[in-house]
Every structure is written in C-alpha cells, then in structure tokens.
Amino acid sequence: MFKNKTIFISGGTGSFGLxxxxxxxxxxxxxxxxxxxxxxxxxxxxxNSVPFKNNKxxxxxxxxxxxxxxLNTALRDVEIVIHAAALKQVSSSEYNPFEAVKTxxxxxxxxxxxxxxxxxxxxIALSTDKACSPLNLYGATKLCSEKLFVNANSIxxxxxxxxxxxxxxxxxxSRGSVMPLFLKKxxxxxxxxxxxxxxxxxxxxxxSAINMVLWGLKNFYGGEILVPKLPSYRxxxxxxxxxxxxxxxxxRQGEKIHEDLISLSESMNLVKIKNYYLILKxxxxxxxxxxxxxxxxxxxxxxxxxxxxxxDFLSIETLRSILMNLDD
Numbered sequence: 001m002f003k004n005k006t007i008f009i010s011g012g013t014g015s016f017g018l019x020x021x022x023x024x025x026x027x028x029x030x031x032x033x034x035x036x037x038x039x040x041x042x043x044x045x046x047x048n049s050v051p052f053k054n055n056k057x058x059x060x061x062x063x064x065x066x067x068x069x070x071l072n073t074a075l076r077d078v079e080i081v082i083h084a085a086a087l088k089q090v091s092s093s094e095y096n097p098f099e100a101v102k103t104x105x106x107x108x109x110x111x112x113x114x115x116x117x118x119x120x121x122x123x124i125a126l127s128t129d130k131a132c133s134p135l136n137l138y139g140a141t142k143l144c145s146e147k148l149f150v151n152a153n154s155i156x157x158x159x160x161x162x163x164x165x166x167x168x169x170x171x172x173x174s175r176g177s178v179m180p181l182f183l184k185k186x187x188x189x190x191x192x193x194x195x196x197x198x199x200x201x202x203x204x205x206x207x208s209a210i211n212m213v214l215w216g217l218k219n220f221y222g223g224e225i226l227v228p229k230l231p232s233y234r235x236x237x238x239x240x241x242x243x244x245x246x247x248x249x250x251x252r253q254g255e256k257i258h259e260d261l262i263s264l265s266e267s268m269n270l271v272k273i274k275n276y277y278l279i280l281k282x283x284x285x286x287x288x289x290x291x292x293x294x295x296x297x298x299x300x301x302x303x304x305x306x307x308x309x310x311x312d313f314l315s316i317e318t319l320r321s322i323l324m325n326l327d328d
Contacts (some may be wrong), residue, residue, distance in 0.1 A: 001217055002030035008078040008120075010065055010111060011085030013042035019206050020082065020213065021058075022098040025051050028232050034059045036074055037085065047246060064288055064328050065107035065286060066281065071114035071257030078118060078157035083125040083149075086142070089176065090130070090254045092235065104141035105148070112152045115161065122162050125149045126209075129169040129259040132266070134175040136254025137201065153223045166212050167279075168230070169307075173326035178235065181257070181325060186242050193249040199235040200258050200307040203314055203322070204228060211312050215276070221290040225279040227261050232307040233314040241319035258308040259328055267303035271296040 002024060009017045012035030021033055035058065037043060043060045046052055063070040065085050075081070086104050087093055093100035108125065115123050127146050130139030152163040170177035178201065185192050188264060218227055239246045251257070262270065263278060269280045271288070273296040280287045314322070 001214075002080075004031050005079040006030075006032040006034065007080045008075055009033065009082045010160070011037055011083075011302050013037040013039055013046050015100055015131040015171060015206070016084045017082075018046060019197060020084075020210050022051060023210050025055065025057075030057065032057050032059060034061055034074060034078065035039065036061045036063050036065075038062060038064045042179065051061060055081060063109055064103075067260045068110040068114060071110050071133065072117055074116040075114045076157040077121060078115075079113055079125060080120045080217065081120050083108070083123065084238055086126075086145075088128070088319075089140065090136050090138050091252065092285075093141070094136060094254050097137050100137055100141050104138070104239065105144045105286045106147040108148050112148060112155075112163065113161075115200060116156050118163055122217065122220070123149065123152075123164070124213055125163070125165050125222070127165050127167040127254065129167065129261050130256070130294055131167060133263045135186055135227055135256050136148040150225065152221050162220060164216055164220040164222060165225040166209075166216060167225050167227050167261060168204050168209060168212065169261070171204055171206050172288045172322060173206060173210050178238065182238060186244055192239055192244045192246040194235055194239065195251050195255060196244045196257050197236050197248055198257055200232050200310075201235060202259050202261065202310075203233055204230050214300075221287055223281045223284065223300070224286060226281065227277040227305070229275050229277065229312075230261075230310075231314050232310040233319055235313070237316050238319055238323075241316045241323060260304075260306045262303065262305035264302060264304050268300055268301055270299040272299050273297070 010018050026227055040062055052058055061074045128142050131146050134140040134143050146165050149163045149165050172179050184303045212228060227251055266279050269282055271278050271291050301324035
C-alpha cells in the first residue's frame, strides 16, 4: 500500500511519528517519508539514529502546522498524510488556551486545506480519548479537530481524497504518559502521588497504534472515527506493580478519573468490526454499506465505552510485564 507513495507525518519526531516511520522503513517499500516538525534538535537526533541515518528516502522539514504556506510547500506530491502534531499536555493547554486552539484547531484546518490544495489521496488524523465528552481544553480542541476532519470529506468536493480519524488513549511508553513517569520516579527514588485511588486508564501498545493506521489505510471510506477495543487498568495497580508506595493528592484541573472512548450519544452511530469500533457520521448509507460488506455489525444504542465499565482489566502481574517491555 506504500509502493511508489510519499508519506507525510506531521509531528513526525514525536513518539508515534518516530515509531511509525521506523516500522514503515523496516517493513515496506515506499518512495519517500517526510518528517515534519518544528523541533530541530529532535530532527537532528532522529536523522542520526538507526534506521534513519543516511536513508535517502527520508526528508526532514522544519515547519509548524500553524503555517499554511509552509504546509502547501511540504505537501507537494504527497499521497498519504498522517497528522500526529498537537499540543497534548492538559495543564499546559489550560494555562495557554489559545496556543492550544492555534495548533490543535487552526493547525488541523491548515492540514485539511493544504491536503486538498495539493491533491493528497488520504489523510488520517490521530485523536485522543480526551476528545470524548471533553472536560479540559485539550480535549475540547481535539473534539473540534475530529469534527473538522470528519466533515472535510464534504468540503473536498469531487477531489479524490478521504479524511478519517483514529481515537485512542496514551500509548504505554510514549513521552509524558503515566507508565514512563512512574518508572522514572522509581528509578530516581522519588515520592509517588496519585490524584485519585479510583482512577482507571486504557492500555494501548505502540504496535497497536501503528496497526490502527495500517488498518485505516486499507479499509477507510472517509468520514469515520476508529476506536480500538482495549484493556483497562487501575492506576493504583500500576504503583503496586512497581512495588511503590503512593499518596493521594487530589484531582488536578481538567483531569478525568476515568477515560472515555465512546460516549452514550455516539453509540447511536456505531458499528463494530473485529478489534475495532467505528463511529460513523449519522449512519450515512454509503458508510454503512461500505462496512457491512466488510462484516461490521451495528452496536445497540445506549452503549458507552470507558475505562471504568470496561470488562477487560489488566492484572498487577500483566502490568509488571508491560512495564518491563515498554519498548515493544
């Protein structure tokens, strides 16, 4: 699916962009990968690491998704766009709200506009559990971003381009997520604080996030949001898996006790297929027909998918194993 194709990854030096690029290099034949980000240090480090060093099929572009003119240049002759760039820290977005708006909303619209301008064939945007029933500004901006990409299929007119969204929680070993944070505190012999003992989270491996993109590239029609079926875990069990004592410090501004991936209202337009749920846009006939042919089944109304009511929970032993193999 990548043969003779140029792939553009916004936020390409982030955890997902780096791992996805590495996977494509090691497993597929492709024409070119464009790594687009605004951090020259991360680009330098990536350029000089295996398997990126001296790879003639890689291009590194300094740029910001806030800059439409730069995106129009960077997206020339690109067939596939993976949009992973975002401001993702909850507390930072609360303190710098319009900066989050400029990157996560205006930047997303710039990706859409430039993709249409440059005749890109497929765009997949990465979203977050926080976009579902958002409590914080980061989640609200990502909900807006989801809406922009889903509805971009309507504004593209007769152009041969499709826009879709992936929605999942923090990847286990990604920068800023809870697992490497706890590990670092244990290594530094620091005190561990948990905001609420009831807190639960979804667990997803980097390999699963990559497989979601690959599945979407093969199967997406355009206008859907793909949600994976995932196990949950209790954050206090994560501390127990590391044999760490902890203190309860109280919920932070904008923080959820449990993660949501599908809201009650969204279940009205929901189908399931193998290891995924698909939130469709108003049960459009063409979308429904497309996924019924692939064996999808309609999910009954009044369905919610969150880390608390999930039936699949990880044991302390399994969490300990995950923590020992975060790079897998």
